[in-house]
Amino acid sequence: MRYTQETAKIMSKCEIAPGVFDITVLSPVIAKSARAGQFVNVLCNGLTLRRPISLCGFNREQGTLRLVFEVRGKGTDWLSGLKTGDRLDIIGPLGHGFTLYDKNKKAVIVGGGIGLPPLVVLANHYGENATVISGFRTSSAAILQSDLANTGATTILCTDDGSAGFHGFTTQALDDYLINNACDVIYTCGPKIMMRGIARLAQENGIVCQVSLEERMGCGVGACLCCVCATKDSKGKHFKRVCVNGPVFMATEVEWND
Amino acid sequence: MRYTQETAKIMSKCEIAPGVFDITVLSPVIAKSARAGQFVNVLCNGLTLRRPISLCGFNREQGTLRLVFEVRGKGTDWLSGLKTGDRLDIIGPLGHGFTLYDKNKKAVIVGGGIGLPPLVVLANHYGENATVISGFRTSSAAILQSDLANTGATTILCTDDGSAGFHGFTTQALDDYLINNACDVIYTCGPKIMMRGIARLAQENGIVCQVSLEERMGCGVGACLCCVCATKDSKGKHFKRVCVNGPVFMATEVEWND
Amino acid sequence: MTDMSVKLCGVKLKNPVIAASGTYGYGLEYSEFYPLSRLGGISCKGTTLHKREGNPPPRIAETPSGIINSVGLQNPGVDEFLNVYLKKLKIQDIVVIANIAGNTVEEYCAMAERLQESQVDIIELNISCPNVKLGGVNFGTSCDSVAQVTTEVKNRTKKPVMVKLTPNVTSIGDIAAAAADAGADALSLINTLTGMRIDIRTRRPILRNNTGGLSGPAVFPIAVRMVSEVAKRVSIPIVGIGGIASWEDAAEMMIAGANAIQVGTANFHDPFACVKIIDGLKNFADSLGLKSITELTGTLKEW
Amino acid sequence: MTDMSVKLCGVKLKNPVIAASGTYGYGLEYSEFYPLSRLGGISCKGTTLHKREGNPPPRIAETPSGIINSVGLQNPGVDEFLNVYLKKLKIQDIVVIANIAGNTVEEYCAMAERLQESQVDIIELNISCPNVKLGGVNFGTSCDSVAQVTTEVKNRTKKPVMVKLTPNVTSIGDIAAAAADAGADALSLINTLTGMRIDIRTRRPILRNNTGGLSGPAVFPIAVRMVSEVAKRVSIPIVGIGGIASWEDAAEMMIAGANAIQVGTANFHDPFACVKIIDGLKNFADSLGLKSITELTGTLKEW
């Protein structure tokens, strides 16, 4: 049985930026087999569909999962109201996560806004060989910067309004970075328009790039074909399921113009 | 504005018999104008329709309402899970309550099971001139007996299985009682079949009888005509609204054979 | 500051929010919560030529995000409506829509004539109530009968006639077009979808009438789809009804093509639903910088 | 101990709970939660003669107590279904229903012939999918076309044929009778109701296909009503579908007239929905002292 349903107890909860919450839940079975880039599907009170949330971290020994989410609508709003000790019905671990290479490879990790959480696990893996470029609207929206720094990774903070760090988009920052630095692999998660820009830069520079996509989901396990994204290969365009074929795809596989 | 919507804080809560809960809520505006036999309509999480619950008591000075309810389905189950300090969305005071006569009149008050709560207010009014006959399946289901005794009323407890008090139905107990005792008015609330029996006894003995009916409700305020019960008068059969024409009706007005 | 008023077949409503027929009585009960003058209008309880006692109880049951009802048009008849209730309503500065239902075309016509001289602002032809045996829903399910009753009623009255459509049909667009072609001044939709609930202990339908009409948030996506479908077929005003419970729902319905909306079941859930929707819509429209709330109507951008 | 098995047009199911087409793929994903052999059966994803890519995303949106979807029959085509998926399923001791959809009567027939020699137990004619342009829902909305496609398919195969009905019709009873008269071995209902949701910020439909099919608890009262209506019209077995999320719902549907039931959207909410429903039904039937679960079917006592 690859998938598990667990009633996970909330061990800690805090608001790390306005409207962004960081919770740790006890979910030993899922934690045991979780991998970078995977997600869980969370049941929210009164709603028919579960909400997919990426693993921002997992601790096999302690049996915990870390979830960082932004309040966007009814489901995440309800989630944000839970307290330590409350229980959450989750299924997981879901999805095909990031492909990790040798730790000595130079990885550039580019995250935008609430796309950052799944990337923390990558920074952990590559440590000092990772450079994390993260972009936010403004300084107060910035999250997870110390978590990233603690992995030993180099962090480059960008803000759209220049209120902190580099004044501009992550694509510009990546462009600048690649001029003077070696890079073996790029990982990205964030708004689609950003990922498309990152994917283009990766291609121009001939660097492997993995992107983590989002799509509205039904089952979350591959059965319903609701969550597809357009991909392409030599035979043409295909719809693949974000929940099992992804959420992580090779950037070159994604049909960005859809 | 006769009706008020209040977000009432739960001041106390306890389980007074298995599956029967007694809560006091702070609802000063409703408490101010509440009268015996009226009810409030309670919003339950996730449900479209409110649930009608009778006032088991109200305290104008403290601005509180007392609600006693039994878990019967989704709504009451949710209610039973609330804690002191939680808030409840209620509208009220609703309905046409009991007509009270002079305190010196001899009142017999007959309640069955979860029909008892609204009758406590009557016992309070008539005090030593009240006799309360209450019936339950079994002794462990008995509720509100000390509340009733504290009003000064004489209490006659009946159980269907004889596990406490009189072994038999409240109708028998009333029948016996009326042989040797004076009675000016009878009030009753409980299962329809019981109220029908009480109404018949009242009629046979020529005693005024007020009954508190239940029906599934939509609006609770008289607008939707969902909650009707069959009544009769010289002109024939009519459907009247339990929520505004009742819940209290004269027993003679009710079309029992419907 | 957005102008919230809308015109519905020549009648000016303060705002596009109307209380839906059958859920709001004659408004008097809800005037114990807030002044009725806050509303854009009220569609009164379905009225028949003669007094009706309606169906036996239970008349209502809860369903997931909805309810089913089988009131069956209990009402005091058109005369008492005019003499007692319309008078009480008309002193409250509110647009009044008379919702009428008949067993025959003649009954509809007789009522329309009776209303002609009244202070009623709009006549809503309820050809879609599923809870009466004769006529009722049958009128609403065929293009021919819809056209016929619409034409006949239009011939008997100068009041604007709004035809209320049932969703229990294969093609709501065809029915809508039939009503519009027959001269309807506006359309309102949807009425309830026929449903049933059963008590698994007793194995009896919960409603004494066996079936009832489904309303409430559960039907909202169906209503939005039907309104958008009808908006493509007709050019007369549309009043969107069905499951609207928040200002967001109201906005969605207007974007789909509604000129005004009605709120029914939501009143049971929250007696202040109508006023909350009005206030929410106003804030939304203000924040968008709309001159008039009518700018929302039919702005749907289909893919 | 109640015997939970039921017979559906000659095929024995362990219990009356079938996973609904399109919500359960070919079962392989859910076999990562529990063994598929627990189920009464599985209705596979709608299959077409040729591979289909389906509609562009987004394909799903949440609605009150429901969802709308516009997958549009993405599937690998009947050959791959037979060669790859049916094989994997058949080693798991489970009754397999092939749900087939065509653009033309000929396509339905060609698929039925292809399935004739396969290990498929029952063919479910999906004449009601609202998400394809050609054919699809159109077949399901007229008595004539329902009768025609049923007759033709029956002529090409000896497998039992179950016709799946759309609720988007004026009279489900008439359509059901047409299918039964044309030789259907069983009926399954309901498929989804056409609905729409709009993003009020962008004013675009949430689904890229604009409209989608509504399913989930919201539609349950409509499904129960339709099943009870159809049960009065036909004497062939009925599979009740629509909004079933608990064993109580399953029992209600059976009482209304269903011989078996399908569970769709509830799988998304709770991957263990089917097995919880099976266990709950079993306990209920045991507590009632039923010899066979079939004793529930059609025991509705109308008022």
Ligand SMILES: Cc1cc2nc3c(=O)[nH]c(=O)nc-3n(C[C@H](O)[C@H](O)[C@H](O)COP(=O)(O)OP(=O)(O)OC[C@H]3O[C@@H](n4cnc5c(N)ncnc54)[C@H](O)[C@@H]3O)c2cc1C
């Ligand atoms: C694989 C994956 C991983 C994700 N990881 C995270 C994460 O770690 N942190 C985080 O904050 N968010 C994450 N998201 C986005 C998150 O799922 C949505 O923000 C959330 O579903 C919104 O639900 P809601 O009820 O608050 O919003 P509503 O808008 O009310 O949701 C309505 C429906 O749309 C769906 N939906 C809305 N937005 C999205 C979206 N962006 N992607 C997919 N479905 C959506 C919901 O699931 C729901 O079905 C992830 C999404 C996916 C697909």
Ligand SMILES: Cc1cc2nc3c(=O)[nH]c(=O)nc-3n(C[C@H](O)[C@H](O)[C@H](O)COP(=O)(O)OP(=O)(O)OC[C@H]3O[C@@H](n4cnc5c(N)ncnc54)[C@H](O)[C@@H]3O)c2cc1C
């Ligand atoms: C005027 C009035 C006063 C009442 N006072 C009390 C009280 O003081 N204490 C108490 O325990 N109960 C009281 N009841 C009954 C109480 O309203 C129901 O037990 C409750 O609504 C059940 O809701 P549920 O969600 O738990 O059950 P469900 O069966 O899930 O409810 C489904 C629907 O049926 C309605 N319903 C179910 N049973 C009844 C019923 N007996 N009467 C009316 N509607 C019903 C519900 O309101 C809801 O709309 C009163 C009912 C009425 C009409």
Ligand SMILES: Cc1cc2nc3c(=O)[nH]c(=O)nc-3n(C[C@H](O)[C@H](O)[C@H](O)COP(=O)(O)O)c2cc1C
């Ligand atoms: C209890 C009740 C009674 C109704 N009576 C009528 C009626 O008399 N005439 C009518 O046209 N519609 C009637 N309706 C339908 C509503 O006006 C409305 O079309 C429907 O409920 C859908 O809207 P909603 O989901 O906002 O309730 C009634 C609905 C309910 C719930």
Ligand SMILES: Cc1cc2nc3c(=O)[nH]c(=O)nc-3n(C[C@H](O)[C@H](O)[C@H](O)COP(=O)(O)O)c2cc1C
């Ligand atoms: C995502 C999704 C895909 C579906 N695909 C099919 C299909 O391919 N063929 C079919 O006959 N029905 C299909 N259906 C309809 C379901 O089988 C079922 O009839 C409907 O969803 C109602 O049941 P439910 O409320 O339990 O989901 C689909 C439903 C959903 C939600």
Ligand code: FES
């Ligand atoms: S969500 Fe069902 S296949 Fe991905």
Ligand code: FES
């Ligand atoms: S509940 Fe609406 S009239 Fe009584």
